[in-house]
Each structure stands twice: as C-alpha cells, then as structure tokens.
Amino acid sequence: MKPILVILLFCFAFLPSQSANVVRINQLGYLPQSTKVAVFLSTEEITESSFTVHNALSNEVVFTGKTRNTDAQNWGMKTAYRLNFSGMEQEGGYYIKIANTRSPNFRINSDVYEGTADFILNYLRQQRCGYNPYLKDSCHLHDGIIVDHPSKTSEKINVTGGWHDASDYLQYSTTSVNTVFQMMFAYQNHPEIYGDTHKANGETGANGIPDILDEIKWGLDWMLKMNPATNEMYNQIADDRDHAGFRLPNKDSVDYGYGKYRPVYFVTGKPQGLAKFKNQSTGVSSIAGKFASGFALGSQLFNKLDPAFSTQLKRKAHDAWEFALSDTGFCQTACNVSPYFYEEKNYTDDLELAAAQMYLLTSENRFLNEAASWGQKEKVSPWIKNGTARHYESYPFINLGHYFLADNRKDDFTNNYKKGLDLLHERGKNDPFFNGLPFIWCSNNLVAAAITQANLYKKISSSSEFDEMEAALRDWLFGCNPWGTAMICGLPGVEDSPMFPHSSITLINNETTFGGLVDGPVYTSIYKGLIGIELMKPDEYAVFNQGKAVYHDDIGDYSTNEPTMDGTASLSYLLASLEAEGREQNTNKSNFEKDNFGTIIRIQPSVKNIYLCFTANSMFEGGDSILNTLKKNKIKASFFFTGNFLRLSSEPETIKKIVKAGHYIGAHSDKHVLYCSWDQRDATLISEKEFETDMQNNYLELEKFGIKSSNARFFMPPYEWYNQDISDWSKNMGLRLINFTPGTGTNADYTTPDMSNYKSSEELLKHLKGYETGNDNGLNGAILLIHPGTSEKRTDKFYTKLDEIIQYYSAKGYAFKSLNEL
Known part of the structure; x- marks a missing residue:
C-alpha cells in the first residue's frame, strides 16, 4: 500500500x-x-x-x-x-x-473473495468506543449524563462501549443495534468463514473465538448498558454538537455543558431535542423492536458458548418486545444545533423482525402470527417502492423479517422480496451498470441491501431471474462503476479504493480507514446543494463526474466518502456468502496457509509432506548433485528459474533433464530485479506494466523448454521478497505466489562468511531440526528453499546436506512432494 x-x-x-x-x-x-x-x-x-x-x-x-x-x-x-x-x-x-x-x-478464481469478510472487521475495531485497539488508548470513559428522562435526568449512567457511528463520535442505538444484527446474521449463516486473529479487546492475538463473535459480543454488551432495566431504553450518546472538526476520539474535547460527560438520550417516543431543533418521533417501536430482535438472535447464538449470557439476552428480548408494543410508532435520532437527524419513519419492519426472532427463540406460535401480521403491513421497503427516501427514512434498508418468515409462509414473503427486486430491475435494466437504485446519501448501503435481498430471494426461491442485477450491484462495490474504484477503504486485491476518506484517522494519522465502506455517490443535484464541502485535492475522477451522480475520494467530501459503521456491517452477510460460494466452487481442495499478502507459505499443514524448492538466476553449480540426490531417493521437487538463467544457462541439457524427470518448473521473474524496497516494503520499485512484461518474458523462456504457462502457475518472486502490489498483480495474471515457510531458515544458505548474517550448513540444519520440533505443525506442508548455486565465497554448500535432510525426515514419517502433485 x-x-x-x-x-x-x-x-x-x-x-x-x-x-x-x-x-x-x-x-x-x-x-x-x-x-x-x-x-x-x-x-x-x-x-x-x-x-x-x-x-x-x-x-x-x-x-x-x-x-x-x-x-x-x-x-x-x-x-x-x-x-x-x-x-x-x-x-x-x-x-x-x-x-x-x-x-x-x-x-x-474460486478464492477472489477469500478474507474479505474478516477484513471489514478492521473498521469496526477502529470505531470502538471505550478501549480502542487501533489507538491503543481509551476514549469517552465518562459516558454519560442522562437527559430527557422523567425522573433520572442529570444522573450519571455507564454506557461506555459500542462503536462510533462514522467519522464523528456520535453513537446511535438505531445504527449500532442494526450493526450487531447484521454481523450476527452473517455468522449464523456462515460461521465457517470467520477466523480468529484478534482478542476480545480487539488487539492482535487469537483467543479461541471467531473475531466476528468478539465484535458481536462488544456490541451486545453495549446494548445491555443502553437498556439497563425494563422500559428504560436509551436512544443515543452525544448529539450534533459533536461536529466540531477533525480530532481523534481519545482527544475529543467537545463540551456539552456537562463537564467531561456526554448526554445520553432516553427513549421518550416523543419529538426530541434539547434546543431549538427537534426530531419527529411518534413512538418507541422502531428502536425497541431492533433491541428485541438483536437480543433474541444474540441469545440463540450464545446458547452453547455462554449459557448464562444467553439466558440474560432472552429475558431482555422479552422486555424489549413488550416495550416495543407499548407505544407504537417510530423513534428518530435527536438533534440540537441543526435540523439534521436520521429520519426513520417506519417501524412495522422492526416489529416483524423482532417477532420472527422471538418465535425462533421461543417456538411460540403467537410470535409467528405477530410477525406475519406486521410483515403484511410493509411488503416492500419504502425506499425501493418509492425509488427515493430522505436520510435513513426507511431503516434498516433491508427487511430481514421477510426472509425469516419465508420458511413458514413461503409464498407470501418470498413474493414480497420479488416485488421489490422487480422494481429495482425495471429501473436499472437500461443502465450500463444495471443500477437503478436512488443515489441518496449512503447509496452504498442501499446497494448492499439490494444485493442481500437478491441473494436471499434466490436462496428461498431457487430462481435465477435477478442474477445479472445482483452481480452488477456486487461488482459496483468492487470497481465496476463509473469511477473505477472499489468502495471499501484499502481493500487488498483491488487497484483503486478510497485512500482519502472523510476521517480524522486519515487527516491526522495519514492512513486510510481500512475496511470501511464509504457512503457512496450522491445525485449531482444533492451534491451541488450541500454546504461546507471543499475538496482538498484535484478531482482525479472529474471526467466521470459529469453524469447523474458524483463521487470523490477526498477527505473534504463528507457526502460520498465518509465510511460508516452500519454500512460496513451490512456487507457482512454478502462477503461471507461470496467466500462460501467460492469454497464450494474450489476444485483444488489443497489447504494453503498464506501470509498477510495472500502468498502461499504452507501446503496442507495437517499432512506430513515437505515441498523442496530450488531457485536459480545465475548460479547452478549444485544442480547435478541435487538431481542425483532426488533421483536416488525417488523424489520429485520444484524448481524456479529466471529468464536470465534459462537464456544464459551453459547447461541447457540439465534443464531438459529436470523437465524430463517430472519435476515442477516455474517462474522466478525474467531479470531477477528487486520488486520492492528492503527498507520500506510497501514501496514498490516497478510499475505494474513492468511487472507484467517481466513475467511474460520469463514464461516465453520457459516455453522454449516445453513448459506451458497453464501448467506452471506457481511463481516464486526474485529474492523471495514482495509486497501487496506484487501479490495482487501476480493473482491478476493468474499466478499463485508462493514462498518458503517463514522460520525454516534454509533460505539463508546463500550467506557468505563475510556477512553478518552468515549461517554455516551445520547451523542451518540444526535450526531446521529445532524449528520442526518446536512448531505445532512441525514441517507439515513446509516449503523448504535451497539454493542450487551460491557465491564461490561460500565453500560450505548447504545443498550437499540434501540427502541427509531427506533421510532424516523420511525416517520421521515425512513424504517429499512436488508442486506438480497439487
């Protein structure tokens, strides 16, 4: 990057x-x-x-x-x-x-979406309030002071936790509870997708629990704080006085008039606002319904993992459901210094989803009947039906209640989804991008909702009628849009993604908000009417901003380039589903362990196979010795040659002998140039075009020895050194980047006595044996790199130890394999 x-x-x-x-x-x-x-x-x-x-x-x-x-x-x-x-x-x-x-x-490739579902969790961790693992610091530890409560106003309440809503530090129950539910829904459908690389507090390190469950638990704990007692529920923390310029959350100094405390708004069900401007709330159902569905699904997910917690959530779900019915209507977020708030005006979808989850939690038919009754009141989400909406006017943007009811009343609720998709299909069929969605604020959230609805409709109906539209909207998020940019900040594997989001992290820390889904394009008419937008750099997308909607990758554009918590979470199910679909399509069932760049560093870690690999650019004096040893032990290995070596080799017959023996031969670059800096690994030293030419020339030389590119997809980079650019470019050329298993140490056999990092052959062999006994997987699937030629300054040639290595590890039950066997 x-x-x-x-x-x-x-x-x-x-x-x-x-x-x-x-x-x-x-x-x-x-x-x-x-x-x-x-x-x-x-x-x-x-x-x-x-x-x-x-x-x-x-x-x-x-x-x-x-x-x-x-x-x-x-x-x-x-x-x-x-x-x-x-x-x-x-x-x-x-x-x-x-x-x-x-x-x-x-x-x-079947693995194009691999790792994306976990990647977006980076943004949720970055948004954490309380202890923030990204900053390694805490913030808002004094939340907060109760406001608008009939008897508890001015009392302190502990509601620290949860996530900041976007690039501001407001915290809304409306969006936060939906964030929790979206992640739970994704995990419920695809638990196999999520990995464990972070602790419960968000810091790096496994804890035996999938990272998404850690994030879900973080959110559920905060929900419990925001609903501490029966009929006592809180709507938000802070208000629009928060909009006081860029600053990091641990340096937040906004004064709300309560000293170090921020206001915590009680759910009143009435128009709310502490100053001149107030929202238009009419009841509590929309917010209490969200709490009820969130608690109910959480209780189901944690039933075995944490029974006591599950029981607590079940009780809270019942309380929240009763509260939701006590004052039917919608509850909006509160404003103060401006008339800006989330204008949610529907609630029947929240009651439908809540009742559906209560039925799944309790198996009581009364909840199923309630869900069906509420579900029939809003068959199509209003933003889809009307083709437009005010800001968050119909929220959540997808009605998941219809999906949960489809199993029990299939025709009715499956058709509800179809009616909405028909409308989107009709509006988008003549658009180049098959996108008929309205470009209002947070249009990317609508895209995620529409894709999810199409995916779920296909799942419950087995109909493929919306496949092209679904694919088009999917591709829109990953760069198939007028601007040619993916909409997820810093997404690995894409050429262009938001690097200048409207965020204090970017302005102050000079880093994008990794994993965050930005708001997305807005109608040109909306953009032109906005106040306070000043682009901080020339618009690189200017030629593509002459149509009905605009987008800028610019810190100054708060309308199109601000990442949001709930929008990001709304991708959870989509990305997990795409990963699962890829795994189903994977015809190569080999299990590869990869590094942070997606490079293969182990092959089937559960199997006692060792993969011997040899790379050569100019020196190959040990070639015959290695080939004789491999032949003697009836072993196939893997060789990676540069174009230099293939062109200039004084022993072309040796290369032909390697081919005839059935060893794998792959690319090692054409010119053996250094692709990225030793000191600053993310600094790429060549262009993508130069890389492409380098690889094509390497394969032209391989073809002269009868090696077709289609049979030689594994590529080991020169100097075994690469970065994310090289990984991405390799994949996009159809190559599989591979490297030695870190820690095995045999790659240091090139060192000479005059180098500070010199290792003798005995030292290398001793280190390898220690690594094998000290590693949980031993050398299972390990890729061992040995250089078949080294400087004449090194008289102690490690390749002479090859037979000893083979004998020693064969006696321990290991088999030696070639990449040809995959």
Missing part, C-alpha cells in the same frame, strides 16, 4: 483529461461459476459489436463476446456497453479489449 502523501502528490501530477475510454471490471475478480459483465464507457461515439478476452500471460484470445448497448447519457458519456463474458469459467488471469481499449488485468 503506497503512503497517503505519495498518492496525494501523484494525484496532483497526473489528472485525467476530459476524454476517456475505459473498461470497468470487478477488481477483485470473478468466481468461476458466476455472472461476469464488464462495462465499457467512452466520451466518444464508438460503434463496436464485439469484444475479446485475452490470457494475461500469453495475450492469446480466449473468448469473444457481443456488446450490449445501454444508456450512456445518464453518466455523461456518449457510449456505454455491457460486456458479458459469463461463459468464461477457466481459472486464470485475463484482460478485456474493445475498440483499442484494454481493461486492467483481472482473475477468475
């Missing part, structure tokens, strides 16, 4: 012209068995009836498709084509060409 300031300078230096021809793609890539459609946009009038898909390594045409003309005018363009290549299912790296315009490289 390039430093923010470097990117900022780049943006000033290279601004786009007012003409453009681009192909927009899902930058993460595509699952093999999925709908795949790219979009061509041009500021010129271009007529093309077909397009081609090319192999990124060989440049050969592998697919030809027909274009579909769509309405370009809405996006300020003269030409817009949809390019459907769904028939392409072969895994690999590709690019699209149309009218002399080439897309970025992309990949088709």
